Amino acid sequence: MENREISQAVIGRLPRYFRYLGELKDEGVERISSQELSDIMQVTASQIRQDFNNFGGFGQQGYGYKVEYLYEEIGKILGLDRTHNLIIIGAGNLGQALANYMNFERRGFLFKGIFDKNPALWGRKIRNMEIKPMEEMEAFVREKGIDIAVLTIPKGSAVEVAEKLVANGIRGIWNFAHVDLPVPDKIQVENVHLSDSLMKLAYNINQYEHREH
Amino acid sequence: MENREISQAVIGRLPRYFRYLGELKDEGVERISSQELSDIMQVTASQIRQDFNNFGGFGQQGYGYKVEYLYEEIGKILGLDRTHNLIIIGAGNLGQALANYMNFERRGFLFKGIFDKNPALWGRKIRNMEIKPMEEMEAFVREKGIDIAVLTIPKGSAVEVAEKLVANGIRGIWNFAHVDLPVPDKIQVENVHLSDSLMKLAYNINQYEHREH
Numbered sequence: 001m002e003n004r005e006i007s008q009a010v011i012g013r014l015p016r017y018f019r020y021l022g023e024l025k026d027e028g029v030e031r032i033s034s035q036e037l038s039d040i041m042q043v044t045a046s047q048i049r050q051d052f053n054n055f056g057g058f059g060q061q062g063y064g065y066k067v068e069y070l071y072e073e074i075g076k077i078l079g080l081d082r083t084h085n086l087i088i089i090g091a092g093n094l095g096q097a098l099a100n101y102m103n104f105e106r107r108g109f110l111f112k113g114i115f116d117k118n119p120a121l122w123g124r125k126i127r128n129m130e131i132k133p134m135e136e137m138e139a140f141v142r143e144k145g146i147d148i149a150v151l152t153i154p155k156g157s158a159v160e161v162a163e164k165l166v167a168n169g170i171r172g173i174w175n176f177a178h179v180d181l182p183v184p185d186k187i188q189v190e191n192v193h194l195s196d197s198l199m200k201l202a203y204n205i206n207q208y209e210h211r212e213h
Numbered sequence: 214m215e216n217r218e219i220s221q222a223v224i225g226r227l228p229r230y231f232r233y234l235g236e237l238k239d240e241g242v243e244r245i246s247s248q249e250l251s252d253i254m255q256v257t258a259s260q261i262r263q264d265f266n267n268f269g270g271f272g273q274q275g276y277g278y279k280v281e282y283l284y285e286e287i288g289k290i291l292g293l294d295r296t297h298n299l300i301i302i303g304a305g306n307l308g309q310a311l312a313n314y315m316n317f318e319r320r321g322f323l324f325k326g327i328f329d330k331n332p333a334l335w336g337r338k339i340r341n342m343e344i345k346p347m348e349e350m351e352a353f354v355r356e357k358g359i360d361i362a363v364l365t366i367p368k369g370s371a372v373e374v375a376e377k378l379v380a381n382g383i384r385g386i387w388n389f390a391h392v393d394l395p396v397p398d399k400i401q402v403e404n405v406h407l408s409d410s411l412m413k414l415a416y417n418i419n420q421y422e423h424r425e426h
Binding site: 016084092094096097172174190194202203208 | 225228254290291293306310316320384385391399403406418422
């Protein structure tokens with residue numbers, strides 16, 4: 001269960017399982033078959049069984065899965081049984097939106113600081129964090145044991161900032177800047193390229209209309 | 214080139230090609246081989262040729278691709294040669310961040326309105342848009358020919374709002390609410406589940422550490 005290489009496609013589906021199982025747990029559901037889970041999640045039961053087999057299966061054939069157990073095991077696989085320390089680089093609207101999103105904290109993602117290059121913002125508070133100058137970022141990452149940096153800055157400065165973060169021991173970057181970051185393999189990067197996602201939506205709308213007319 | 218079914222994986226890669234080609238064009242690069250494109254994009258040259266073959270190939274073997282032509286053709290495939298009318302539902306930090314992001318307009322995504330259920334926000338302006346009450350949303354979608362709705366509201370109300378949008382002729386939903394929307398097949402949905410993305414990052418960080426220690 002620990003060290004095998006699991007495909008990024010499977011890993012990408014785990015948070016969705018985790019979300020649905022959390023909802024079932026909150027509704028008091030104790031057991032669920034792969035078929036029932038398939039119906040509510042709109043994926044095939046065989047896909048579900050195949051995904052779970054990557055992690056040892058979790059279930060007894062015929063009895064279904066124990067919801068709470070499965071929820072906790074997937075949480076452990078996702079590393080949600082430990083906490084992560086985060087900083088946000090860029091205190092614009094998007095940075096503030098992320099800082100204010102309480103659900104991340106519930107999952108163990110703790111925002112420890114927020115940085116911006118704009119002096120007009122320094123000292124202003126978002127939740128309990130004062131916005132700090134970029135010059136303080138590097139020491140902060142080292143001294144507070146920051147794991148993850150959230151980049152919500154323009155693409156022009158993102159690469160340089162990423163290099164500084166890497167040099168100071170960051171482990172992962174959640175990148176909203178519209179550029180692919182050239183970082184060493186040991187640094188994990190998860191990109192959220194919002195424009196790419198919107199363009200994909202536009203493509204699918206246009207294709208649907210082509211097919212219909 | 215028009216009506217074949219192209220896999221969502223290929224489509225998901227098109228915006229990234231479009232982005233890189235736009236940058237090359239801005240730098241004055243006229244021609245590029247699949248090998249050169251492969252080097253800067255960190256995907257294999259054979260992947261690039263395979264992806265482009267879905268759309269007729271675009272290039273002359275041995276001469277490389279004409280950057281501007283390729284950029285424009287991919288733009289057309291993505292539907293960026295036409296405009297889309299958007300509204301934002303939810304005028305919180307995330308809704309405001311998206312409304313203020315000018316690059317979407319450059320790609321033909323025109324924000325026409327923003328709606329919120331909070332009366333304290335009604336009448337406040339974001340760029341040139343006044344925040345309007347939710348009650349005005351349905352008529353607005355019909356009357357202004359809105360294609361795409363951006364949902365930045367909590368999951369509790371997202372499903373109900375999506376149903377109203379569908380009933381009033383929306384074609385696509387860019388969904389930031391943390392719930393999967395049950396909509397008819399003719400409605401295109403692109404989900405941006407931010408928590409899922411952050412959890413995937415945490416998984417990859419933890420796995421890397423497992424492997425190393």
